[in-house]
Amino acid sequence: MTQTAPSILARRIQEAGLRLTAPRRVILQVLDSADDHPDVEELHRRAQAIEPGISIATVYRTMNALTEHGLIERQRFDDGRMRYEAVPEEHHDHFIDVETGEVVEFRSDEIERLQQDIARAHGFEIVSHRLDIFVRRKR
Amino acid sequence: MTQTAPSILARRIQEAGLRLTAPRRVILQVLDSADDHPDVEELHRRAQAIEPGISIATVYRTMNALTEHGLIERQRFDDGRMRYEAVPEEHHDHFIDVETGEVVEFRSDEIERLQQDIARAHGFEIVSHRLDIFVRRKR
DNA sequence: TCTTTAATGCGACTAATTCGCAGTTGAAAC
């Protein structure tokens, strides 16, 4: 039987006390090989391509479980759909190309620091934040 | 007849070639006196309080028209609902109190400038951006 | 192998928003 290379997430899902089922194995494989920010419909499409019969409800439930256990990160971009990405080593923000929809990650320690300063000045402590910069490629 | 003070938006809506109808007059009045970030349901509730019978579909359509003509600004917060605010004189970002849901506006020229620098370094030009900082009040 | 209970697929449901349509009404033209 052609056994696919075990997903990096596979062990983490079991460590989290979740069951490693057949549909999940497929979804994890999809997530592992994704380097973009797919929405549920796209994940479902990719999972179906590997193994037809996987229900979209299962994709939703699996993504919720992964999110709740901190194994994946969920974002809602302005189109209103939930999108997912691997939990980043380090926090980052996003450039979103308004023409192509492409998402590029970046990080600025200086911006992070400024946010801390401003929040402190307002008497707040930061829980999290999110910066999306909508851009167009210069030419 | 008790005629309310004409909305600031009322003239702008006509300049934009849109009709100033009775339901719109009410909605504009609500918008003028709002200093928060209401969603459509809330706008509808407030409009109903002034003039019952206004349909929520009309609120949706009016807000879309206003947004398309740049008379109001629309944002989708993480709960998935659309929220609205007057077009700001100057761009600002948001603190969102995770405990109360309160939204506080702020602005940092330094952050704005840094964003420009980083975008330029990536070969992008900025179309717009959005920064939400989720906070908790320090005590 | 047995048992327990989480996970699955299905279809029905919900919430936010849009749309089709027939009737109404601003406001420009008479």
Place this chain on the structure above:
DNA sequence: GTTTCAACTGCGAATTAGTCGCATTAAAGA
């Protein structure tokens, strides 16, 4: 002031993204 007509309205039905209940299946520990 009246006429005209497309823009606007209210209604309810449709759409979209996501959730849920339920009967069934299947991980995985004993």
